[in-house]
Amino acid sequence: MLAVSGLSKSFGGVFAVREVSVDVPAGQTRGLIGPNGAGKSTLFNLVAGLLRPDAGSVSLDGRPLTGMPAHRRAAAGIAIVFQGARTFPGLSCVENVMVGAHTQARHGFVAAALRLPACRREERSVRSAALVALERVGLREWADVPASSLPLGQQRRAQLARALCASPRLLLLDEPAAGLRAAERTALAEVLEELRSEGLTMMLVEHDVGFVSRLADEVTVLDLGSVIASGPPAAVRSDPAVVKAYLGDGSHA
DSSP states (O other): OEEEEEEEEEETTEEEEEEEEEEEOTTOEEEEEOSTTSSHHHHHHHHHTSSOOSEEEEEETTEEOTTOOHHHHHHHTEEEEOSSOOOOTTOBHHHHHHGGGGGGOOOOHHHHHTTOHHHHHHHHHHHHHHHHHHHHTTOGGGTTSBGGGSOHHHHHHHHHHHHHTTOOSEEEEESTTTTOOHHHHHHHHHHHHHHHHTTOEEEEEOSOHHHHHHHOSEEEEEETTEEEEEEOHHHHHTOHHHHHHHHOOSTTO
16 A cells, blocks of 8 residues: 655755655554654655655555655545644634545535535535544534634544545554543544554554554564664564664663
């Protein structure tokens, strides 16, 4: 589904990502972990099209994405859940989720402004899809509440619902559990496990190794911009290079 080959990105001569290659088969959840400054978010942004690589390529189902802007990657089937809680001020929860379907809308500004019948039908259809997405993440009863007034955990789930409203083929999650309480993490993990069981392809960037291990089929570990380990979660967690990257070599113990 996703093929990342030899991606490199530097800032001011310092490599944030160096020759990284990752393949994510269809239906698999790929975890991406590493210590602070490892290059996880940079790689995430390169895949999403929010940054341009210095070298390397990204493709989705064999279709080259390199050089393609983020909005066109969204239309190709890539949806993103960002780390920060991002909502549109003044819009209700369901209206925020409806925005996720913008890549599938067939009617433009003029049709919307004139409230043409076909446009109204499309809007009703999108609202129904948004309500289904909210139901999936456990927020149906909050549909008409201003999204910005929701607690952090619920705002994160609303972001996930917005991404699902786009009917993605690849879902990118950038530290979705960051800042959440234990109960909120558990609720989020259950939703992601359900999506995984349905065959949705996902890439999960996360600091919480336990959270990733619960969800990921394979885990890739970055350190100083390079891949140092890749494989099943249990094998990766016991890899000496991974232990050293997270905890040091013990020479100063």
